[in-house]
Amino acid sequence: MRIASSPKEIPSNTTASVGTFDGIHLGHQAILEKLNQRARELESESLLITFNPPPPLFFGTASALLSTPEEKVALLEETGLQNLLILAFSEAIVQMEPEDFIEGVVVDGLKVNEIVIGETHKFGRRKRGDFRLLRELGNRWGFGVDVLTPITYKGAAISSSRVRRAVEKGQVDDVGSMLGREYSFTGRVIKGVGRGKRLAYPTANLNVENLKLLPLNGVYAVRVELADGSFPAVMNIGTRPTFVDTQRNVEVHLLDFDEALYGEFLKVYCVKRLRDEKAFESEKALKSQIERDLRMAKELL
CATH class of the missing domain: 3.40.50.620 (HUPs)
Incomplete structure (x- = not known):
């Protein structure tokens, strides 16, 4: 072209x-x-x-x-x-x-x-x-x-403005239907604070271009594409309210995957919104919810 x-x-x-x-x-x-x-x-x-x-x-x-x-x-x-x-x-x-x-x-x-x-x-x-x-x-x-x-x-x-509104509402399944493909974005893995690893569910924290429209804050079932294959995953977009963070973050936990990804570029395909982001009373309660999220994602993916 x-x-x-x-x-x-x-x-x-x-x-x-x-x-x-x-x-x-x-x-x-x-x-x-x-x-x-x-x-x-x-x-x-x-x-x-x-x-x-x-x-x-x-x-x-x-x-x-x-x-x-x-x-x-x-x-x-x-x-x-x-x-x-x-x-x-x-x-x-x-x-x-x-x-x-x-x-x-x-x-x-x-x-x-x-x-x-x-x-x-x-x-x-x-x-x-x-x-x-x-x-x-x-x-x-x-x-x-x-x-x-x-x-x-x-x-x-179908119009671009309608699709953008659906992304902003987290309606990624509708977005996929209007695009004819799953909505996706690419981010570079950067160093986080290590909370996911402490909870036994390490996450890859992604730096995404500001110009790219991201879905509504929440938890999603996604697929992550690496250089050597595609993996089912759970993604959280938001401010980590359990830990009173203020900056919006994008992080993904790849299922049945345990390799270092710092500096790698990951392509994330949004499949289904699972739930809103919420604050939990303790790390134990958060870990229990993460386990439920992972089970739901495995069933979908």
């Missing part, structure tokens, strides 16, 4: 889509599948036009995202996309009329032959641009427009 920051780096014969594509959920996957199909039929190359920083961060409607830039690139490569154009997102683009964006970037800059877009996609100043305007502009400037209806889940359209 070619990754570019300027239209000049992209071949002139492309079939394109435009959007943030945070998370690459099932709706995005349908658009990308159609995009690649139309590119083959038109004997062109597929192109996704996206932005950095992503609009949700630029506007402050989200403080973290479903996909880091590296994750997004990896997911897009898996779809077979041929070209990714990452445009600098700025106030100038925010204030650009939709006609000006299409003429200046899509028509003159890229010479796109067809645009594949979701039915609910909005673009341009005050979000005035939509698929109806695109069709008008396509007739004027000679490009085709394919419009896809939204993919739904539980009776409502």
Whole structure:
């Protein structure tokens, strides 16, 4: 996949889509599948036009995202996309009329032959641009427009904002259904204070990129991917209220695993939320609950 920051780096014969594509959920996957199909039929190359920083961060409607830039690139490569154009997102683009964006970037800059877009996609100043305007502009400037209806889940359209809300609520099973895969993140193992080891259930404490959206505080059944395999595990996200910590921590206990992991990068796949995080009256009570959590995780995983 070619990754570019300027239209000049992209071949002139492309079939394109435009959007943030945070998370690459099932709706995005349908658009990308159609995009690649139309590119083959038109004997062109597929192109996704996206932005950095992503609009949700630029506007402050989200403080973290479903996909880091590296994750997004990896997911897009898996779809077979041929070209990714990452445009600098700025106030100038925010204030650009939709006609000006299409003429200046899509028509003159890229010479796109067809645009594949979701039915609910909005673009341009005050979000005035939509698929109806695109069709008008396509007739004027000679490009085709394919419009896809939204993919739904539980009776409502799947969107990145909906998936982010579900992550924030800890609804990781619903998130997985909307993504078509388990929600995951990567963290580097750092040194903790050793409480898990003292309780006979050592944990790997993870440092996760701030940009990555993490699920609601609580205890989860997860799978952890290492260089040499995948292991069932229990994850705790939160402030360890039994010990009156204040910093949010992410830690995982790998089942039937007893090796040093300091400095390693672990990929965590969120399978099911088990319970809320809570304070216990003693370490003994906490240990008893951990044992119950492990039994539940083993049944699920």
